[in-house]
Amino acid sequence: MKTAVIVFPASNCDRDAAVALEKITGHKAQMIWHRDTEVPSDVDFVVIPGGFSYGDYRRSGAMAARSPIVKDIVTKAEKGLPVAGFCNGFQILTETGLLPGALMRNKGLKFVCRPEKLKITNGNSRFTSAYGSTANVTFPVAHHDGNYFADDATLNKLEKSGRVLFKYEDNPNGSARDIAGICNEAGNVFGMMPHPERAIDPLHGGTDGINLFKSIIESI
């Protein structure tokens, strides 16, 4: 099992993602610098971490989505490579078009950081299968631009096809239909605003995130 974390200038959850991947797989994750042009062919799972890639100056995730390494991720994801983006990573994935919709400024216009209770809305996906009968998890959120938006047709399609994997119990950011995390049609690309990588340790944020990583890794 080989995993990788992409490092952009001002990624700041890259270490957190690497710690989580190592804890779950038993192997160190490979850190891939944004100027690299290719994800090595033996990498089984890629995490695009949270942070403020390139300062998020144009629009959250907009510049990262156009970086050379992300172009290669898009190509490989379209051929089936499992990819997850958390927080800024989710924003980047929507900017690439791998996932539909966009993340707008939070409804309250303020950064929000708190533990958030989520409902698992599809427990049969490649990112949720290990949760079994668990109905709820708590992951921390920490973002300024997490207000998920898509048009009604897209939202209907997402919901009908089981691609909404997590919903907020107490919507912190105004996201449409309380959506917290979605996957692509093929089910190998997943993005969410909350931070499952911050919920893998009983001393810090609980352990609800472990099964998310287990799910995707066991599916490979």
Added chain:
Amino acid sequence: MTQAVEITPEIVAEHGLSPDEYQIILDRVGRTPNMTELGIFSVMWSEHCSYKSSRRHLGKFLTTGARVIQGPGENAGVIDIDDGDAIIFKMESHNHPSYIEPYQGAATGVGGIMRDVFTMGARPIALMNALRFGDPSHPKTKSLVDGVVAGIGGYGNCVGVPTVGGETNFHKGYNGNILVNAMCVGLAKADKVFYSAAKGVGNPIFYVGSKTGRDGIHGATMASAEFDDDSDEKRPTVQVGDPFTEKLLIEACMELMATDAIIAIQDMGAAGLTSSSVEMADKGGVGIELNLDDVPQREENMTAYEMMLSESQERMLMVIQPGKEQLAFDVFNKWELDVAQIGHTTDTGRLVLNHGGHVVCDIPISPLADDAPNYDRPYVSTPERDVLKAENFALTDLNSALMKMMGSSDLSSRRWIWEQYDRHVMTDTVDSSQSGGDAAIVRIHGSNKAVAITTDVTPRYCYADPYEGGKQCVAETWRNLTCVGADPIAITDCLNFGNPERPEIMGQFVGCIEGMNEACRAFDYPVVSGNVSLYNETNGQAIPPTPAVGGVGLIPNLDFYTTVSGAKNGDALLLLGETKGHIGASLFLREISNREEGTPPPVDLKMEKRHGDYVRRLIRDRRIHAAHDCSDGGMLVAATEIALSSAQGLHLTRPAGSGAMSGWYFGEDQARYLLAVDPNSVNPIKSTAEGLGIPVTQIGTFGGDKLTCEDGLDLELSKLRATYEAWLPDLMS
């Protein structure tokens, strides 16, 4: 700066220099300085950079100890936390800029304090802040709170360092001068600490980071003067922050620090290029020659004067090992930062600046730093207040009093603030503001030990009696670290006062320092870094004396720690310490009786030590489920805070001979702790305490969903919580 500008007395005065100080400059330079040279002297001799009113008093502090690797005098203090690890920390003020431009002022305060820490080789692992705002009803308060909180969050969240705790007070004494004190804690290897002393001759000097612009020119001078009605016009002297560049600077510096390329390093903070180059040269006993044409510049046609006095953010100066220049260029280019070799060290002991083919400055360095004025300002002691008796302050309705206290400006929940701060990034935050606990707990990455961090000061005590207030602020940090099971190690301080040229203000300053120092010595708890912010006055009205203290302690093993949220159903509530019912200068007096008078509670340092050491021992023995010290609002407020944080109701009993109700419930006697323990632990804890001469009394039992007592208290936790959570959101909505 080649054309001569005549240095008139008006120009000297505009630079904040007295005629006497100017005469010293004439003597030291041996001729009339040009404008650039005058500007350099003016910032180096500003209160902010030279500590000219405070230096002789700061020298009284205990600054050494078994765990102290570096005390005051460097960018930050360094302490040993075993296993080859070191903690590097400091607190600093950004008061004046934050009042004028709250978002950028607060943001750059956070950026500046982080640079002080990573300059020394530490990766920042936690941020704290201590904020004071004016009266909640003052027309500016709301927008200042909004801007400051957004600025702190906007910077720290982006850089990816968790903001784990702090304190926020409101008082009309800060109407014209808010206080924004930011603290940063970093982790380094004890044998890989970097210092600022430039060494050697002919060694290359590198500039790295943001380009230099015209922002912040004379910021240090602004921070060394009072405000008046036209202070808003000083907005151009406030710097603008870029957390993105800061994040790149941290990573790039960490990468270069892992090599042996850096001889010395200093961030460009207050007084920018001037103070960084002068301090590096002065500490190393060398001279420096800079070519200002090589300084990366953001604006066109900048003069030498502007470049030397700019406070553009996110810039570092370093002396590089000869032969390692290319390595430095490679690292900084990788991180896409501006980097330039702008000069070299010399053996002349002079600061020489070349610009546009001319020498625009050639002055001796030692007078800039060592010969800076060092004033013995006259001071008078604060008049003694009357001792108030609790029996003169009746407490008739306990329910309404407690509701009013928990919903008051200083005791209500700060959730609205800390939910805007990323508290979890780096995934080592064991406890933060979220629990309302006494100290934040941040794990040392990859280990099972942690640092505990707290900031405290009770300005109303310092105002009433600077000496006792000074003792109390140090003691409270020590208690707070104790409450989570940490061994307190050392403090940083941020001394915020009014105009030191007024003897009564200077008296507050001296009194607080002497009180703080006595507490530091009693606890073997040295000061390792700090900052002084004077002239916090507007139109002659000074802030209350506010020596904010940041305390750091070590939890050697995370199997033994306590928070405020661990009380269980059926637990006994113990009060450890003596209750005399001290009501003077209390929050009860202010909130319920609308009076701000009386002496503050005296602090018995020997008693504090005895009680705290025992609490820590009990935590290590795993006897304690939740611990909380009694501070603002006294016992009943502390008990309510445990109940709310643990989501447990509580029934209280009042022991016989407990004196007046106001004093028992809301008195602010010091050296007291509330402990939630298993009922089976009560007797062993009490009997050991008896042998140590420590009073311990069971005053309650946890359970249910109400707060009750025989004196008529009967409140649902949910009702208390609603009041506690509502005040700040209501203010800000």
